Amino acid sequence: MFKRQFLTFTLILCTTISCKNTGVENGKEDSKSTNRPNILFIMSDDHAYQAISAYDTTLIKTPHIDRIAKEGMLFTNASVTNSICAPSRATILTGKHTHLNGKIDNLTPFDTTQVTFPQLFKRAGYQTAMFGKLHFGNSPKGFDEFKIVPGQGSYINPDFITTKGDTIQKTGYATDIITDFTLDWLDTKRNPEKPFLMLYLHKAPHRAWWPNAAKFKAFSKRKFPEPESLFDDYQNRGTAAKTAEMNIFKHMLLSYDCKVFPETLAEMEVDTDPRNTRLFNGGDFYRMNPEQLQLYKPVVDSITNHFKENWPKMNDQEKTSWKYQRYIQDYLACISSVDDNVGRVLDYLDKNDLAKNTIVIYTSDQGFYLGEHGWFDKRFMYNESFKTPLLIKWPNQIKPGTTSDEMVQNLDFAQTFLEAAGISAPEDMQGESLIPLLTGNTEIWDRDGVYYHYYEYPAEHAVKRHYGIATKTHKLMHFYHDVDEWELYDLEKDPNEMNNVYANPEYSSVVDQLKKELDALRKKYKDSPELDRKFIDSYNKKKSKK
Structure with a gap:
């Protein structure tokens, strides 16, 4: 216990020193600061980890995305808190579960009073930009410049909403155009005296999968x-x-x-x-x-x-x-274009001496079914939907070619970025910074299980509401609303999640233990049956008005 407390104190002390060195104190910028890392956050829409060759070479080769893993760290147990586009993005921006940030499904409006990590970066003196797909809201806060597609956006000759509030149309293919915007900003609009936060967000490979x-x-x-x-x-x-x-x-x-x-x-x-x-x-x-x-x-x-x-x-x-x-x-043709364009951006960083002080993250807003269980789409807590790709490189901090199997989530991104930049995180953020894992201080990482909750039912694809806990060895889920069913999977013996063993007497002790841990996570993250009922009642009221 003493060792753990000492390590935690040491990390906090180092972070505090880092904040002072980077010139961020009380949310204000020191104009002399030059050593804070740039952050390039790359996210695609519905990109299954199975379709990245750093994870699996069965379907496609993605040499440029793989470069991030070769030069950094590959996470094999990264997951989301709610496997659907807009809620996932809201969790990433706010560092809070969807039942707290309010964006529980694609239909509910995003609460714009929520503080997002780009706002904190801008306040701390970072130059900020976003290009691509946000999926909710037309005026995201915290960005010096943005060009975002309306809603899902289009692959061909797409429209973009700009910082000015107008809408422009560009001729060409969305994946290429989003990259062109990103490279142009880095080349002509970036202030070399300031560190930057860039959100480079692809529409691809979202349905209906139009390749170039x-x-x-x-x-x-x-x-x-x-x-x-x-x-x-x-x-x-x-x-x-x-x-x-x-x-x-x-x-x-x-x-x-x-x-x-x-x-x-x-x-x-x-x-x-x-x-x-x-x-x-x-x-x-x-x-x-x-x-x-x-x-x-x-x-x-x-x-x-x-x-x-x-x-x-x-x-x-x-x-x-x-x-x-x-x-x-x-689907794979769309991903091939994403990979090509990620390569363009990585090459730019290398050629312009930016790579050495830039944290590069590649992820997706969730996983996706590529025919597993006969399915397409996502939403379930089963692995292909629940797990998401996560590759991060940070020169001189992350040892190249490393792999982590720790249980991490998109809930953790905001606090990770903030700590890396030496910016204090709001107390109501619910994630855990990944910095200890990235820098090799794994002794102070003690998360054994992660929490998931899906709400959008009845709706398209008819995936029932459910919540659950996942550990490295087991997964327990509770489906509710119009059913009351539990499922348990032994991930070591049944990695494809084909056999529900919840009713198997041999797993009774596992069920009891996981239910206790699930209840603890529900309390920790301030979720409850009362909130479940509230969201169901709210949905029913909206439905009756229609």
Whole structure:
């Protein structure tokens, strides 16, 4: 105990000294400060860890993203607190669980009185910028400059809301344009006398997965291995897995998702879901100029012709495989562009002598299903959705090529960045700084389990509300609202989470212990059954008004 207290005191003392050395005291900037690290936070939307070759080489090679791990640290047990886009982003910005920052789902407005870490950075003298996808609010606080896509944004010829409050449209591909904005700011607008905080946020690879024209053509001709659980029948899981609406065979749309022309579906009387028209009649295909159409249309023609010729002859399993290939081709093609563009930014840092004093973080707002359990999308606490990629490099602080299997979350990002910059974190932030893990002081890290809570139900994809605790060895989840079911997974014996062992007598002591730990986490993070009821009642009121 004494050793632990001493180490904690030492870290606090070092951090305090660091704050004074960096010239940040009482939230004010010392104009003579020059040694505070820059921070480049790179986040993609729905980027599964399985689709980064530093984690798994089965599907794709991502050499540029991998560079961050080779020069820094790869986290194998990083996770989110709520696996859905806007709530995840709100947690990252505020350092608080969604039940406290108020952004529990994609529909609830973000409470703009919440203090975000970019506001603290700006107040402390950092130059701040954000380019790409925020997903909520059109006027984020704490940025000297931003260009953000409205809502989900578009892949082709996207619109951007600017710091001036106007909206501009840029011709081209979103991933390239967001990178162009980032590089231009670093090259022409960055004040070399100040450290910078840059949020470089990709829209890709969010549904409906439009690659750039060259990669669309190339990847549409490739065939990828299927996951072992593509044809999962959910027999050893509860109601939630059986009733979710994200099954590739049943719920993936042939036009909107798979890029078959809707006129062909109408002609064949196949998949008449009205959402299929969104992509071609009002979405990215609709936004293309004549030159872009000349590049994309032949590929869509090829996909459509192949579908028309082969679909009627396929059985259900073959149809599932066909949909999976179409999905994964476009998804991975989008990621390939992200990787290319991350390389552009890393190269810029290297060539302009910025890399040595810049912390680079690559992550996603959550994980994603790439056919595992037969699914696409996210939301569940099962691994592919719950876990998120996290790679961080910090020259002279992180030993290159290191790996951490500690239980970390996006809840921890804000406090990590603030400590690295020597800025005091607000007391109501709920995460833990990752600095001890990054710098090798692992003795003072003692987190054994992490907390998760998902709220957006009933809604798209029909994933039931649930909360739970995950440790390195087990995961316990409680599904509630219109069900009352528990699930337990032995992650060592069943890493693919195929068998719920909650009712198995051999695990009774594990259940009892995890329930105690879960209750403790609920109290620690100020979550409760009363809040659960409050959010359900609020949702029902909104629904009744509609």
